[in-house]
Amino acid sequence: MSQDNIADPSKPSPGRIYDYVLGGSHNFEVDRQTADQLLKILPFLSKFARLQRWTLQDIAVELSERRGYDVIIDFASGLPTMDHIHYKVPKGTTVIYSDFDPVVVEYARDILKDTPDVYFFQADARKPEELLSRPEVENILGGRRKVGFAYWGFSVFVPDEDISHAVRSIYDWAAPGSCLAFNAQMADINPEDPGIKVGLQMYERIGQRCFPRPLKQYYELLKPWQPDAKGFIPLLEWHGFDQSELGQEDVATYGPMGGGYGAYLIK
């Protein structure tokens, strides 16, 4: 993920572009201009982003209420707005958010104020061990390592070796029975599609390289985690939509399943 521009409101930031695409207001004119250009080239992006975010809300409920985890640790969280994890979990669930961007961290802490059991740390999602070994985090967890994790909504920005390292490091830290909700973002998109090419170049211009890859490759990168019985589910299907949400051009660009998949990976 890019380390450039993140605290600079005069340059577009991928995180703030995402916020704008989701209909948020924590973004600047420069982000909105870039996002509007991206949306012109890739109109499905706005649906794609919402599908991702709705799934994150489902994950919060699934991990806490159905699978019984009392701790959820989220990486590259972005702002903890009302569509985020801590709004969806039962009272008493510990939620640890993290983000690399110091502006996001400062903003997030202002939003959360003294919200009980919810914490926000500056941390690099490529190096989860740094977050997990922080004394403050260890203190919050009090030895709990059977945890629900979310690695959601940014994997296309992370190179292969960093994904492998990150998930392995979470695996090594976590107790057996832990669960990692993982988003295979933009999997199986068509990298030769002219819209995708321009979109990727735009991200590159703002200092953010993208690493689109086939779903099959994600399965390899995520070992030794094992997807649960359902495996990776297309996010369209996750929310009960069918391919009619995709135009013909969208299918050519994002593939027949819309390019986003989610799975619960188990240790």
Next chain:
Amino acid sequence: METMSSVQSEQLTALLAQSIEDHRADLVARYLAVLREALFSSRAAVHPSALKSFAADEVEVLLQFLRQAESSATARGEQLHQAGFHVGAIVKSIQVTRQFLLGHLESSQITPMLEIVDAYEIAIMEGFIQSIDNTNRIERGQLERVLNALHQRDHD
């Protein structure tokens, strides 16, 4: 134009409420269709699984409004904004209300009905806009505090 007496007005609102009760499922389905249509324009906080409940609540709020609880419509406008609905969803919902009631009234009742729906629309939009203003104020404050904190940190 002749204005309605309060008795006539009460009779009309009672009639409207009855029509809504009699065709509640149809009205909920119509609200659901427009909320669904605006789903991808609304903020991501509006989860698809919540739409049915929002559509059912729309009917309840309308009934409460007809029972002279104007503030319920203003509060509803605020709630819809805070929930993340796009303004287009609100405008279309009100259109649905108008069209639904048009379909269930005698022609002589249409003008007073439109006045009632106008008042409903104003109350909803007032609430929605108030919520936008409040949110903007809160977010401006957040932005100022964040920039100050970062500025302070740079100078420490």
